[in-house]
Amino acid sequence: MFESLSDKLDLVFKKLRGHGVMTEENIKDALREVRLALLEADVNFKVVKDFVERVREKAVGTQVLQSLSPGQQVVKIVHDELVSLMGGGEDNSLDLAAKPPVAIMMVGLQGAGKTTTCGKLARYLKAQRRKPLMVPADVYRPAAIEQLKTLGRQLSIEVYDSQADQKPLDICRNALKYAELSGFDTVIFDTAGRHQIDEYLMDELVHIRDAVDPREILFVADAMTGQEAVNVAAGFDERLGITGVVLTKLDGDAKGGAALSIKAVSGKPVKFVGLGEKLDALEVFHADRLVSRILGMGDVLTLIEKA
Amino acid sequence: SKTHESIVGRIDTLLLGKKQIDADTLEELEEILITADMGVKTTVELIRTLEQRLKRNELQDGEALKKALKDEITARLSQHTTALDVNAASPYVILVIGVNGVGKTTTIGKLAAKFRSEGKKVLLAAGDTFRAAAAEQLEVWGNRVGADVVRHKEGSDPSAVVFDACKAALARNSDILLIDTAGRLHTKVNLMEEMKKIRRVLEREIPGAPHETMLILDAATGQNAISQAKLFKEAAQVSGVVLTKLDGTAKGGIVVAVSHEFAIPVRYIGVGEGVDDLREFDPLQFVEAIF
Numbered sequence A: 001m002f003e004s005l006s007d008k009l010d011l012v013f014k015k016l017r018g019h020g021v022m023t024e025e026n027i028k029d030a031l032r033e034v035r036l037a038l039l040e041a042d043v044n045f046k047v048v049k050d051f052v053e054r055v056r057e058k059a060v061g062t063q064v065l066q067s068l069s070p071g072q073q074v075v076k077i078v079h080d081e082l083v084s085l086m087g088g089g090e091d092n093s094l095d096l097a098a099k100p101p102v103a104i105m106m107v108g109l110q111g112a113g114k115t116t117t118c119g120k121l122a123r124y125l126k127a128q129r130r131k132p133l134m135v136p137a138d139v140y141r142p143a144a145i146e147q148l149k150t151l152g153r154q155l156s157i158e159v160y161d162s163q164a165d166q167k168p169l170d171i172c173r174n175a176l177k178y179a180e181l182s183g184f185d186t187v188i189f190d191t192a193g194r195h196q197i198d199e200y201l202m203d204e205l206v207h208i209r210d211a212v213d214p215r216e217i218l219f220v221a222d223a224m225t226g227q228e229a230v231n232v233a234a235g236f237d238e239r240l241g242i243t244g245v246v247l248t249k250l251d252g253d254a255k256g257g258a259a260l261s262i263k264a265v266s267g268k269p270v271k272f273v274g275l276g277e278k279l280d281a282l283e284v285f286h287a288d289r290l291v292s293r294i295l296g297m298g299d300v301l302t303l304i305e306k307a
Numbered sequence B: 001s002k003t004h005e006s007i008v009g010r011i012d013t014l015l016l017g018k019k020q021i022d023a024d025t026l027e028e029l030e031e032i033l034i035t036a037d038m039g040v041k042t043t044v045e046l047i048r049t050l051e052q053r054l055k056r057n058e059l060q061d062g063e064a065l066k067k068a069l070k071d072e073i074t075a076r077l078s079q080h081t082t083a084l085d086v087n088a089a090s091p092y093v094i095l096v097i098g099v100n101g102v103g104k105t106t107t108i109g110k111l112a113a114k115f116r117s118e119g120k121k122v123l124l125a126a127g128d129t130f131r132a133a134a135a136e137q138l139e140v141w142g143n144r145v146g147a148d149v150v151r152h153k154e155g156s157d158p159s160a161v162v163f164d165a166c167k168a169a170l171a172r173n174s175d176i177l178l179i180d181t182a183g184r185l186h187t188k189v190n191l192m193e194e195m196k197k198i199r200r201v202l203e204r205e206i207p208g209a210p211h212e213t214m215l216i217l218d219a220a221t222g223q224n225a226i227s228q229a230k231l232f233k234e235a236a237q238v239s240g241v242v243l244t245k246l247d248g249t250a251k252g253g254i255v256v257a258v259s260h261e262f263a264i265p266v267r268y269i270g271v272g273e274g275v276d277d278l279r280e281f282d283p284l285q286f287v288e289a290i291f
């Protein structure tokens, strides 16, 4: 259904194949296509603007190779720049290097996938022979506690016994103490969804953070998010200092360009992606895969790697 | 900070003192529309329309340009505005669908509260038998608003729940039957088939049902909403849209394209997590809020 960026660029460059260099003039249309492709993938327009500028600087003056069409060559530059922007090659592993019990906090907008990701992470950690405790600290959404308890039952992983009439801060404090006494080495805190502009609820997160001193504060973001992703992520990061991102619902056809925006504004690495509703549908993040997805490339990549 | 600046602020800055409208102005307007998630295609169309009107000398200054833009967007949203008439049938059956986490269950709770306050007898069907504690969530809403809930065990067949709910709605003389369904990504063929089966059960058990098939969209969603609307419409004849989470900072501009391209009216907007946080959709107000 989607025409890939590289196809579009080949049309733009019909005449340039195999001779000459790229100039301001002859890459103008190509850069327009790059811009549109990124905007259509939900990358924030400011991020796109800066990015296209960088690609222009890289591309102008470049010799057109015999082995690649000019379109493919621009795609290669775009691809490499995007991978580097996305933190390709950087360490994006979960940081648990602290005195146990190590706390992990899940935060984000309503419905992003926090509770489900708690379950997925707990399962992932259990497989690595850790002993996780899950803590339901969402007392607002109807049956949110029961949701996490159900996941715990499915996974045979303990869920702290909190009640909807307790205060989230008290729940978290007591749960951490309980984990310490009961020999859990990792504690995953599920928090309620909230908007970054909700002062009261953002304060609540700050208090929880100060009480449990989390090693990781993971911002859970829906891969379908549009242009607002930057403001949301920046809002959470400014108040809390997030340490990483989990990109959920990537099993659909969303391009997931919001992840680029989030990385660009927060500088924080995407650590995991969610690829389904089931609890085993969690994968470690690979920058190059997301970039290929955004650019709509399959076979082009192999071609480029050979060049 | 700069990113939080309102769009009207930005347009005003942009047009301040610019009696003459040049290409740069249009280009910046284009960016402003894109920031509201209006989408590249709709944005380009809107700008093209403005350009034509400029050429015909219809727009003399910034004010006129801004007004023209608002009018163009409002017109696209107002093309399809049939209101929901729940008195048209009894029970009036509303099937609520959408991707994961957009606010289906919450919207059902709010709708149920609204219909209850109008003196209607409301029945809820827990058609999400997959997600952990989905039925419990709906039951909390049912208790809150005074509506019965038909549910089965987790993991059971959703069409069996819907079948029972139809029987119950008829037996209890319910005025309204609201059907919750599991979140599903529109690209998952088996889950879309499951939804079609739910529809078939409804059609068979209650003549004319579902009277409304409501697609829930999250205001924070970007371009993917187009694909959601397209595939859900193909599979389930979507007849209305609800745009949730407009109480955040996202503008929800993608409904302009969704409503226009697929000829689906936007029925309501969600403006919070509480029982009263549902509003009738008003195109004019919506457009004003974008600018």
Ligand SMILES: Nc1nc2c(ncn2[C@@H]2O[C@H](COP(=O)(O)OP(=O)(O)OP(=O)(O)O)[C@@H](O)[C@H]2O)c(=O)[nH]1
Pocket (backbone or CB within 6 Å): A108, A109, A110, A111, A112, A113, A114, A115, A116, A117, A138, A141, A144, A191, A192, A193, A194, A220, A248, A249, A250, A251, A252, A273, A274, A275, A276, A277, A281, B100, B101, B131, B183, B185
């Ligand atoms: N397809 C898919 N669905 C997902 C994924 N992650 C979560 N979900 C679904 O998204 C919906 C919302 O997930 P939750 O875990 O309840 O989200 P949340 O952030 O805890 O929501 P609130 O607590 O209400 O703010 C559920 O239907 C999940 O099954 C994913 O990676 N892929």
Ligand SMILES: Nc1nc2c(ncn2[C@@H]2O[C@H](COP(=O)(O)OP(=O)(O)OP(=O)(O)O)[C@@H](O)[C@H]2O)c(=O)[nH]1
Pocket (backbone or CB within 6 Å): A110, A111, A141, A193, A195, B098, B099, B100, B101, B102, B103, B104, B105, B106, B107, B128, B131, B134, B181, B182, B183, B184, B244, B245, B246, B247, B248, B269, B270, B271, B272, B273, B277
């Ligand atoms: N701020 C705000 N939150 C909302 C709104 N509508 C729903 N929510 C929240 O969004 C989250 C997801 O809502 P649900 O009603 O569970 O969504 P759903 O579509 O039923 O989710 P699944 O069944 O898991 O696919 C919950 O935390 C709701 O409280 C709204 O209009 N504004």
Ligand SMILES: [Mg+2]
Pocket (backbone or CB within 6 Å): A114, A115, A116, A138, A144, A190, A191, A192, A193
């Ligand atoms: Mg949750």
Ligand SMILES: [Mg+2]
Pocket (backbone or CB within 6 Å): B104, B105, B106, B128, B134, B180, B181, B182, B183
């Ligand atoms: Mg639901």
